[in-house]
Amino acid sequence: MNKKLYWKNRQAFLLTNFVCMLALTLFLMICGNTVSSIALILILWGFILAIGMGSTYWKRKRQMQVLLTMADQLSERYLISEIMEPPERAEDQVYYRLIKMAGKSMLEQTGIVRRERIEYKEYIEQWIHEIKTPITAMKLLCENHRSEFTKEFLTELEKTNHFTEQALYYARSDYAEKDYSVREICLSDVIHQSIADNKYLLLRNKVKVKISNADHTVFSDDKWVRFILNQLIVNAVKYRTEQPELDFHVRRQGDQVMLDVADNGIGIPACDLPRIFEKGFTGQNGRTTQNSTGIGLYLCKRLCDKIGIGISADSRKAGTSLCLTFRINHFVHEVQN
Incomplete structure (x- = not known):
C-alpha cells in the first residue's frame, strides 16, 4: 500500500479535525478557560487522533499485504475473491461484491x-485421421x-x-501423457523407421545417410x-548443401545415452x-527459405520436455548437430536383471 497516497486521501479528514480544534479553542477562550487547560485538551485530542489514525493505517496495510501475498500464491488470480475474507467496512464490501462478480464472469x-x-x-484430430486415408490410398496407387x-x-x-x-x-502436445507409452526401444530401429518415413524425400535430394x-x-x-527424428530429417534436407549428408551417431556418457543427428548443411x-x-522463430535462414514456419524445432523441444528427453543444438559453418539425450533408469535395469 502506498503510504504517501494513503495520507493524501485523508487530507479532508485531517483538515476537518483541525477546523474543529480551532473552533473548540475559540469557544473555550470565550468561556474564560486558561491557556494551559486549552493546550492540554488540544494535545490530548491530537494524541488520540494520531493513535487512532496510525493504528488504522497499520491495520489496513497488514490487510492489503495479506491480500497481495495470497494473490501472488495463486496461479489463477481472478479467484482471489474465493479465498479472501469478507471485509467489515461498508465501502470495502461493495468492492468485494464487484470482485466476486468479475471472478464469476471470468470463470464463465x-x-x-x-x-x-x-x-x-x-x-483437428478427427480431420487428420480422415485425411490420412486418401493420403495412404494415393501412396499405394503411386507405388x-x-x-x-x-x-x-x-x-x-x-x-x-x-x-x-x-x-x-501439436494438437496433442498439451496432454502428451494420454498418448505416451514407455517401453524399451532400440534406437537403431527408430532411426531406420524415420529414414523409411522420409525415403522419397531423401532419395530425391540425394542425401547420403550414415x-x-x-x-x-x-x-x-x-x-x-x-x-x-522426422522433424530433424526434414530440417536437414530443407537447409542442405549441394552434396547433403546426414549422420546418426549414438554414444553413451555416464548415465545418459545421446543420439546426435548431424548434417553438413548451411548451419545456424x-x-x-x-x-x-x-x-515462430525462423532466424536468418528462415528469411531465405519461404516455407519456414518456426514450428518444427519448437514442437520438438516441447515434446522432449513432456517425455523427459533433453535436446540441444550445436552449429558450425559446415552444418548443424542436434543432440537427443536419454537418461538411463538404473532402477528399471535392476528390476529386469
Whole structure:
C-alpha cells in the first residue's frame, strides 16, 4: 500500500479535525478557560487522533499485504475473491461484491474458451485421421504405378503426411501423457523407421545417410521419438548443401545415452542459436527459405520436455548437430536383471 497516497486521501479528514480544534479553542477562550487547560485538551485530542489514525493505517496495510501475498500464491488470480475474507467496512464490501462478480464472469468465459479449445482439437484430430486415408490410398496407387511422375508425387505426399503429423502432434502436445507409452526401444530401429518415413524425400535430394553405433536401447515412446527424428530429417534436407549428408551417431556418457543427428548443411548463425526452439522463430535462414514456419524445432523441444528427453543444438559453418539425450533408469535395469 502506498503510504504517501494513503495520507493524501485523508487530507479532508485531517483538515476537518483541525477546523474543529480551532473552533473548540475559540469557544473555550470565550468561556474564560486558561491557556494551559486549552493546550492540554488540544494535545490530548491530537494524541488520540494520531493513535487512532496510525493504528488504522497499520491495520489496513497488514490487510492489503495479506491480500497481495495470497494473490501472488495463486496461479489463477481472478479467484482471489474465493479465498479472501469478507471485509467489515461498508465501502470495502461493495468492492468485494464487484470482485466476486468479475471472478464469476471470468470463470464463465474461461469455461467457454476451454470447451471451444477442446472441441477444436477434437475436430483437428478427427480431420487428420480422415485425411490420412486418401493420403495412404494415393501412396499405394503411386507405388503400384511407378514412373517419374509418381516419384515426384510420392515426395509431395511425404511432405503432406509430414504436415498432417505435425498438426496432430501439436494438437496433442498439451496432454502428451494420454498418448505416451514407455517401453524399451532400440534406437537403431527408430532411426531406420524415420529414414523409411522420409525415403522419397531423401532419395530425391540425394542425401547420403550414415548410421553408426546405434545399437543402444533406451526407455521412451518410439512413436514420439520417431516424430522428433522426422522433424530433424526434414530440417536437414530443407537447409542442405549441394552434396547433403546426414549422420546418426549414438554414444553413451555416464548415465545418459545421446543420439546426435548431424548434417553438413548451411548451419545456424551463432546469434540465432539460442532462440531456435522458440515458437515462430525462423532466424536468418528462415528469411531465405519461404516455407519456414518456426514450428518444427519448437514442437520438438516441447515434446522432449513432456517425455523427459533433453535436446540441444550445436552449429558450425559446415552444418548443424542436434543432440537427443536419454537418461538411463538404473532402477528399471535392476528390476529386469
